[in-house]
Amino acid sequence: MVTRAFGDSVRVFATAIPVGLIIGPVVPPAYVGPLSILILGAFTVLYTYHGGMRAVVWTDVVQTGVYLIGGLSALWLLGQGVEGGWSAILRGADAQGKLRLIDTYTGIDRPHTLWAGLIGGAFLSMASHGVDQLIVQRLMASGSLADARRSLIGSGVVVLAQFGLFLLIGTGLFAYYQGETFARPDAIFPRFIVEAMPPGLTGLVIAAILAAAMSTVSGALNSLAAATLHDLYLPLTGRKPDDPGLLRISKTFTLVWAAILIGGAMLYRNEGTPVVTIALSIASFTYGGLLGAFFLAMLVPRALQRDAITGMAVGIGTMSFVVFAKALSGWFPSLAPTLAPFAQIAWPWYVLIGTSLTFFTGLLSSFTHAAPVATPSDQGTRS
Numbered sequence: 001m002v003t004r005a006f007g008d009s010v011r012v013f014a015t016a017i018p019v020g021l022i023i024g025p026v027v028p029p030a031y032v033g034p035l036s037i038l039i040l041g042a043f044t045v046l047y048t049y050h051g052g053m054r055a056v057v058w059t060d061v062v063q064t065g066v067y068l069i070g071g072l073s074a075l076w077l078l079g080q081g082v083e084g085g086w087s088a089i090l091r092g093a094d095a096q097g098k099l100r101l102i103d104t105y106t107g108i109d110r111p112h113t114l115w116a117g118l119i120g121g122a123f124l125s126m127a128s129h130g131v132d133q134l135i136v137q138r139l140m141a142s143g144s145l146a147d148a149r150r151s152l153i154g155s156g157v158v159v160l161a162q163f164g165l166f167l168l169i170g171t172g173l174f175a176y177y178q179g180e181t182f183a184r185p186d187a188i189f190p191r192f193i194v195e196a197m198p199p200g201l202t203g204l205v206i207a208a209i210l211a212a213a214m215s216t217v218s219g220a221l222n223s224l225a226a227a228t229l230h231d232l233y234l235p236l237t238g239r240k241p242d243d244p245g246l247l248r249i250s251k252t253f254t255l256v257w258a259a260i261l262i263g264g265a266m267l268y269r270n271e272g273t274p275v276v277t278i279a280l281s282i283a284s285f286t287y288g289g290l291l292g293a294f295f296l297a298m299l300v301p302r303a304l305q306r307d308a309i310t311g312m313a314v315g316i317g318t319m320s321f322v323v324f325a326k327a328l329s330g331w332f333p334s335l336a337p338t339l340a341p342f343a344q345i346a347w348p349w350y351v352l353i354g355t356s357l358t359f360f361t362g363l364l365s366s367f368t369h370a371a372p373v374a375t376p377s378d379q380g381t382r383s
Contacts, residue, residue, distance in 0.1 A: 045255070070204050071166060073197075074172075074197075089175040111346040131290045133226060173188055221257055224254075225253040284319075285320060289315040292311055292357065293311060300363055310361060311359060312362075325340075325342035
């Protein structure tokens with residue numbers, strides 16, 4: 001849960017960038033970043049705290065609409081802002097190799113290859129849409145199993161279209177700024193919004209970016225509070241799930257996690273790596289442990305809770321070492337040659353590696369004890 005919170009803190013930091021560009025002229029530089037994060041966090045906490053899951057779902061619907069309208073508006077403006085329009089943008093991008101769709105490279109040191117997308121991306125999607133409370137809570141709120149299935153499949157279609165839209169925007173920005181190099185990649189689109197868009201559209205696209213972030217953060221707050229309540233608070237206190245007083249406790253957890261997310265965003269420092277890469281990397285190395293434990297429970301009847309915990313400890317611990325191998329190389333230069341192979345592993349492979357380590361460690365652990373005696377209720381649950 002802490003790792004999920006840090007990943008969402010990075011997203012809050014990224015979304016505060018355009019807010020900072022807007023208030024920058026009227027606020028002292030030292031206060032721009034913290035004030036932007038506080039503004040964004042406060043409004044998100046407000047409706048999540050008072051509205052709960054219903055507020056999260058319905059605001060997601062509205063925010064998604066604003067988000068897509070803002071993206072399409074940016075697409076149109078880029079076509080107007082580059083001489084020759086989109087035909088010139090695409091010709092120039094193609095000439096510089098920016099439109100290459102498929103990279104068949106078979107190594108695991110590049111993140112954007114065909115195999116990283118098909119294999120690594122499949123495991124990442126299984127984890128994010130199958131075992132992550134952030135998505136599962138939405139599926140559980142569906143009216144029926146059929147509705148949940150339709151929303152899950154529809155999500156994949158919408159995400160694909162969304163990626164296509166913003167990849168095109170990135171291609172347009174490359175042409176608009178004529179290949180200029182930026183110290184902070186995450187500031188490119190916000191700069192275009194503030195400097196190149198007319199006032200009305202500036203507000204719309206800023207709203208679109210804020211909508212996307214608030215949607216993610218509100219869902220994260222709700223899922224973190226729910227997981228804390230059901231996975232930690234109830235087992236430790238022995239209270240019943242239908243206790244009416246738990247609503248107040250859940251809201252308290254929402255405020256606690258909000259403070260952690262906002263605090264993490266204010267402490268985060270951008271060092272030039274796109275925040276989307278950082279956020280996905282953070283999520284990916286814990287997703288492997290979650291997905292591996294899920295497979296263990298589904299496929300290995302003899303596995304107990306302690307086997308899953310052992311597998312997750314090994315999987316997440318090993319992936320933590322992989323994720324921070326590059327940083328460790330900087331801290332301990334003498335270890336750099338040893339750490340180099342681990343530091344080169346691209347983040348799309350983290351979930352697959354973590355899942356495999358967790359599952360096989362748990363499987364081996366399950367053979368250190370007698371198989372549990374299955375009860376009729378257990379058999380019905382597994383079927």
